[in-house]
Amino acid sequence: MGRVLNGKIVRIGSSSAAWGDTTLAARQLVEKGKLDYLVGDYLAEVTMALLARARVKAPEGGFVPDWLASVKPVLTDIKRQGIRLVTNSGGMNPGACRDAFLVAAAEAGLDFKVAVVTGDDLSGQAAEIACAAPAEMFSGAPLPERFASVNAYLGATPIAQALSDGADVVITGRVVDSAMVLGPLIHEFGWQVEDYDRLAAGSLAGHVIECGAQATGGLFTDWEEVAGGWHDMGFPIVECAADGSFVVTKPAETGGLVSVGTVAEQIVYEIGDPRAYRLPDVTCDFSEVRLEQLDVDRVLVRNAKGRAPGSDYKVCGTYLDGFRLMTTYMIAGWRAADKGRRTADALIRRTGAIMAARGFSPYREVSVECIGAEDTYGAARRDFEAREVIVKIGLRHDDPKALEIFAREFAHPGVAMAQGLTGVLHGRPKPTPVLRVHSFLWPKARVPVEIEVDGEARRATIADGGASNDLPPDAPPPAPLRGARTVTVPLRALAWGRSGDKGNHANIGIIARRSEFYPYLCEQVTAERVGGFFAHYLEGEVRRYLLPGFNALNFLLEDVLGGGGTASLRYDPQAKTYAQMLLDLPVEVPAAWLEPRGPLSGWQP
Template sequence: MTSKKTVRIGCASAFWGDTGGAAFQLVQGGDLDYLVFDYLAEMTLSIMAGAQLKNPEAGFAPDFIHTLKPLLESIQSKGIKVCSNAGGINARGCAEALASVVEQAGLDLVIALVEGDNLVAQQPAFQEARVVDMFSGQALPERLTSANAYLGAPSVSAALAAGADIVITGRVVDSALVLGPLVYEFGWSWDDYDRLAQGSLAGHVIECGTQTTGGNFTDWHLVKDGYANMGFPIVECSEDGSFVVSKPENTGGLVSCHTVAEQILYEIGDPEAYLLPDVTCNFRNVSLEQIAVDQVRVTGAKGQLPSDQYKVSATCLDGYRSNATFMLGGIDAADKGKVVAHAIIQRVRDIFSRKGLADFDEVNIEVLGAETTYGAQADCSHAREVVVKMAVSHQDKKALTVFGQEIAQAATAMAPGITGLVGGRPKPGPRLCLFSFL
């Protein structure tokens, strides 16, 4: 534990695939104590599980290694500590890959690995307990490809206390990457729930990167300039749990009470009972104060005892899926798009029948440019250019090969106007589905 009055933490990644330039921006201009990277969403683990099916050494976010490599010398010289859930479903592989890069650079950085979230081996116990999906009530699949509990901040804090410069985790709640350093730096007790709630809120505010600095903002027109150089978020946290949200100087974006408020409300369900493994948070009386340009002070979060359960995100292999996307133009393009898409499906179903194959498990058709997302409220009857997206699933990979072979023929065999097939002939891939339980 140090005696710092405030701790500055910047977030350089909101998801796997976020810009690699954020870390450079924050390391060089953020005056940071900590740099955190959040890579994991629920379906990210499905993607990583799919990658590991093809390559046992995969299953983590290689972007983390590539991004850190040119910055490691600056990180060491500036004394910045790094925390990330880049480990995905192969945290040990991620840590070993980074350790190799650190060694090659001749640097002295201690890497800590947090494991324990991988619960695949406990599947027989889950089956015996008759675990069901917490949203759909569906029974546990016979075989899981991954199962990861959302761990909390204690392991991150313990790793820092043990001398880690870089902490790599598997699945932890996003806020743990910020709460762990704060508990370590300030020596907070694990039953000081109000401070834990404030620290978790600080993590929640910056976990989605530029969503709190003007990106993805409802009043986007207020972000006058800077989308090309969006500033990534920084929280400067005090020992009492209060914190100020900002971004590096000379970067684009906007930090206002409105941008921060939108992020606070993002993906939390009941704001009076935001459930985390470390604390149950009550955000109803959070106060936001604009204390300077692009600086918002946040106070007022309260906390209570957490539940005695962890959320688990599991993935399972459920057949195969294939996607086809093609562009279609001309008068009545929207109507033509629907007719062509449904004709392709019917044509393939006829082939299935002749070959003795079962029907599709699922068919999804979207005509983009015709207000498909508005459903029954769509009002776009005169579109002259659309993109048709088709997604299908089947238990038999051969059946989806048939589907892929029947897409191109639509260019000459059906209504006129197909101007291009995106990505060429579609190929089937494994269909990984999410299964969540406590």
């Protein structure tokens, strides 16, 4: 490794992608990872609203208990090895999370210096925010009357300062996920607030491992290469150098795969514009990042660039917007999809009439999808007759009592409509609150960030951030070489893909498997074709971005998720399936590529 990463190396492992991930990864990384730091990521937008509600019910609640459950069994080894812990599991109550940790440590006869980072919760500034009335930064929607939660995305600086104060453990509320890796690197290497290229590189290291096993083969397009190790997935480790370069790896003798493909898929995951990935500490440019396979399960990442982050924090507010009800059932046999749709329509009409008779307004929104009949593919749906489908019904209404009418009538089709209906496994569906997201910018100077260690609190020093200048337009994409004859193959023959959500927007990253494929992707996988593929859902624009450093394209599909998250009635409200669907897109390539010794020789659909 000396010839690749010179000097001091800091090893950081990530044990969690989200609340609900396995609690066993911490043990794997502590016992096999030879770590300096172990980080745990647990928060998402709607999670904050749920934790705010939990704190109202119980003053000692409001944090994610999974982190403590994961590290508690290995606290003795963590202390013995000197591994330092950083987590955002503090959620809406970092102090209570700290107290619970200290109780667990005391029970084990161990002593840790624990720091808590606060200031992200802006509920105390509700009046000031209402007066400023910031519109939603993506949709332009007006400020809601009341928030269920409102939190600024803090950066890495207070984490670094807490570590410099001697903390063994740093517990935060809402921070950008990558900050949990960047903070330790700032502390270890002494990076300054204007070392933008290094800050961008450290942020990229955090971005790569923030989703746990997604960087080590989890969700990989070529899933068959990884499936043999799914039962014991290795969790990611980054080995970081002072110049910002890092190697992605995992513990030996664990499942998974660390390759250029798996790392590239994670880099494009939910980044929007790769040349303007805005974080509190730096605006990142990942477009010219270089990836190199050094050895089995070892990928070198370098060449991230950065510039000033700007003087505002992004703030995420959540608010209640009525209620929804979601349910599914299976139906089988001849013309299963037709039966399923007709059954759903009849049930919705029936309950709508009952609602009207009882004085309720109509449903605000209705969504029916037959999963198995390719309803989610729109015009790209294949022409075939499914013999079994899952029928999903989604309904929205302002009054949960109206939705309860549907819940009481839900079993009626099983005895009064089409034969072959089954699979009602969970009884009557229940209405649940719809939590929407309202994102806006708020001056850093108006967000008092504090670090508390051993009962003493101090104000964190946060740089203003300066002006973030936009980059010039992308250079023209490379043009493909034209041969005498072409053939059509699906995009998956040429590329890997990964998709996810950004509120009501979808992010689809496409990465060429080989550099010679990239010009053909640039030419044929256009914003227009991607928009046409998802035309049945798309309500906004499609923007395409180039990442020539590792031969990738990134697409942002605006207003395509029916509200996104819990605000959506879709079976896939977070665009998790979009890349895999898009990989069926037909692409023309030279026929010679499929001949012996060609780059697609032996390719099979």
